[in-house]
Amino acid sequence: MKRIAASVAATALLIGGVGLMIARAELAGPVFIAGDRPVTIEEVEAKLKADGWSNVTISREGRYIRIAGYLYGKPERITLDAETGRLLANDIDDDD
Numbered sequence: 001m002k003r004i005a006a007s008v009a010a011t012a013l014l015i016g017g018v019g020l021m022i023a024r025a026e027l028a029g030p031v032f033i034a035g036d037r038p039v040t041i042e043e044v045e046a047k048l049k050a051d052g053w054s055n056v057t058i059s060r061e062g063r064y065i066r067i068a069g070y071l072y073g074k075p076e077r078i079t080l081d082a083e084t085g086r087l088l089a090n091d092i093d094d095d096d
Helices: 002-027 041-050
Strands: 028-031 053-061 064-071 074-081 086-088
Touching: 041 053, 041 064
Parallel strands: none
Antiparallel strands: 028 086, 053 064, 064 074, 074 086
């Protein structure tokens, strides 16, 4: 009986761990600033300028940095996780 209970507990932990990894992978987008570390507004501004952005507006909302501007003449919006330097896979859009 103890073996069955231990097997069930181990399976539940394994499934929970895999589920957590999948959830984290879905939230993490591509790298914007390398290093998986917190980034500053100044670093973001420098990266945007180097990448060809213009007329940039940057706002901080909690752990996220919202960026709007023009990339090669086309309007663009991205959201960046300030804790990791990664883009959000699904841009937060509250204009609806």
